[in-house]
Amino acid sequence: DGQPVDTRTPLKSIRAGLCMVPEDRKRQGIIPDMGVGQNITLAVLDNYSKMTRIDAEAELGSIDREISRMHLKTASPFLPITSLSGGNQQKAVLAKMLLTRPRVLILDEPTRGVDVGAKYEIYKLMGALAAEGVAIIMVSSELAEVLGVSDRVLVIGEGRLCGDFINHELTQEQVLAAALSHPGDPDSNDPDNNNHNDNDRKTA
Numbered sequence: 001d002g003q004p005v006d007t008r009t010p011l012k013s014i015r016a017g018l019c020m021v022p023e024d025r026k027r028q029g030i031i032p033d034m035g036v037g038q039n040i041t042l043a044v045l046d047n048y049s050k051m052t053r054i055d056a057e058a059e060l061g062s063i064d065r066e067i068s069r070m071h072l073k074t075a076s077p078f079l080p081i082t083s084l085s086g087g088n089q090q091k092a093v094l095a096k097m098l099l100t101r102p103r104v105l106i107l108d109e110p111t112r113g114v115d116v117g118a119k120y121e122i123y124k125l126m127g128a129l130a131a132e133g134v135a136i137i138m139v140s141s142e143l144a145e146v147l148g149v150s151d152r153v154l155v156i157g158e159g160r161l162c163g164d165f166i167n168h169e170l171t172q173e174q175v176l177a178a179a180l181s182h183p184g185d186p187d188s189n190d191p192d193n194n195n196h197n198d199n200d201r202k203t204a
Contacts, residue, residue, distance in 0.1 A: 017101070017103030018102065019102040019104070021094060029090075030092065039081045047062075066099065070121075071091070072084075087118025090122070104135045107136065111123075153167050162178045165178075
């Protein structure tokens with residue numbers, strides 16, 4: 001909306017409609033000692049608070065809906081989240097963020113460490129969210145993934161923009177040329193400029 005956003009704390013970011021699914025799921029995405037359902041509702045517990053207690057029935061209803069929507073495979077929402085496969089853990093992290101009703105969703109390597117089936121479901125979910133008007137920023141080091149699901153591609157290297165493309169008939173060669181160029185080089189978008197070192201390049 002062109003307005004400044006306060007992102008100094010996770011709560012302020014969530015209230016501003018900005019959420020992030022981190023790359024390191026095990027360290028930053030889940031609470032290993034908690035159950036599947038507890039992880040899913042962790043960011044929105046205020047929604048179920050009644051005075052000094054939690055409305056367990058309302059919370060469980062939300063958990064069941066998210067498990068169904070995400071096609072999350074678990075025998076019970078009360079099982080430890082560590083009992084799930086990597087792909088299902090990632091779905092739980094996504095469900096947690098989606099319960100906050102984000103307007104902007106940042107996905108950092110969202111399909112890393114998940115199987116092909118889970119990847120497809122995550123891509124499908126991203127498409128549905130985009131159709132609903134959610135802005136999605138995906139950070140990925142997998143070029144095929146970037147070209148397959150993105151409308152716009154930014155190549156970032158050493159904290160600076162190396163290339164900015166509209167993904168219309170964009171080729172891998174163009175993206176790689178930008179990734180291999182010096183950040184800020186006026187020829188960054190030139191597909192023939194590919195003689196520099198590749199140093200920590202990512203696409204978004």
